[in-house]
Amino acid sequence: RKEVEQDPGPFNVPEGATVAFNCTYSNSASQSFFWYRQDCRKEPKLLMSVYSSGNEDGRFTAQLNRASQYISLLIRDSKLSDSATYLCVVNRNTGNQFYFGTGTSLTVIP
Amino acid sequence: NAGVTQTPKFQVLKTGQSMTLQCAQDMNHEYMSWYRQDPGMGLRLIHYSVGAGITDQGEVPNGYNVSRSTTEDFPLRLLSAAPSQTSVYFCASSYGSRGSTYEQYFGPGTRLTVT
Numbered sequence: 001r002k003e004v005e006q007d008p009g010p011f012n013v014p015e016g017a018t019v020a021f022n023c024t025y026s027n028s029a030s031q032s033f034f035w036y037r038q039d040c041r042k043e044p045k046l047l048m049s050v051y052s053s054g055n056e057d058g059r060f061t062a063q064l065n066r067a068s069q070y071i072s073l074l075i076r077d078s079k080l081s082d083s084a085t086y087l088c089v090v091n092r093n094t095g096n097q098f099y100f101g102t103g104t105s106l107t108v109i110p
Numbered sequence: 111n112a113g114v115t116q117t118p119k120f121q122v123l124k125t126g127q128s129m130t131l132q133c134a135q136d137m138n139h140e141y142m143s144w145y146r147q148d149p150g151m152g153l154r155l156i157h158y159s160v161g162a163g164i165t166d167q168g169e170v171p172n173g174y175n176v177s178r179s180t181t182e183d184f185p186l187r188l189l190s191a192a193p194s195q196t197s198v199y200f201c202a203s204s205y206g207s208r209g210s211t212y213e214q215y216f217g218p219g220t221r222l223t224v225t
Contacts (some may be wrong), residue, residue, distance in 0.1 A: 043200055043216035098214060102152035
């Protein structure tokens with residue numbers, strides 16, 4: 001079983017829409033959780049860390065459900081510039097081993 | 111700060127050739143990693159280092175060697191290139207301490223083709 005699983009999409013949504021991505025992780029020892037954004041042919045960049053109590057950064061909201069071992073990302077009022085691949089990442093804090101999902105592709109349509 | 115730099119950006123090798131992918135960071139990060147990214151597979155960890163002189167294997171280490179003689183540099187060596195090593199390679203660095211994990215900063219990647 002993969003460490004991190006994501007629906008690859010693609011998600012095609014109109015501007016202004018709300019879209020949600022989910023991600024599941026297999027190892028209950030996972031301690032740190034992140035969402036990264038990757039534009040086409042570019043390196044991944046941190047979008048936001050995910051905290052146990054949930055956290056919000058502008059139009060983006062991340063939630064963690066440890067009991068069900070899933071992480072979610074909600075994007076409100078989608079912009080054309082949100083078009084990218086969103087990577088779910090977990091770490092067990094036992095070293096430097098980060099585990100990446102395969103990514104969910106989002107295209108925001110005018 | 112330049113952040114994480116990688117060279118070369120593109121490389122074409124013939125089967126059996128060897129080469130070294132360079133990675134350097136100027137943020138004084140202890141942790142550095144090498145990943146490969148293939149379609150449908152996500153990023154997979156090749157090797158990582160938690161400090162100068164310390165390296166360890168990741169998920170897919172076969173066919174690759176690393177060394178960490180300084181905090182700044184973490185080169186990845188392909189011993190005898192194979193077509194299966196055609197991929198995009200990313201180097202990343204982060205702060206780190208036992209029990210805490212911080213965001214990773216990625217280099218721009220090296221696109222490697224092995225023919």
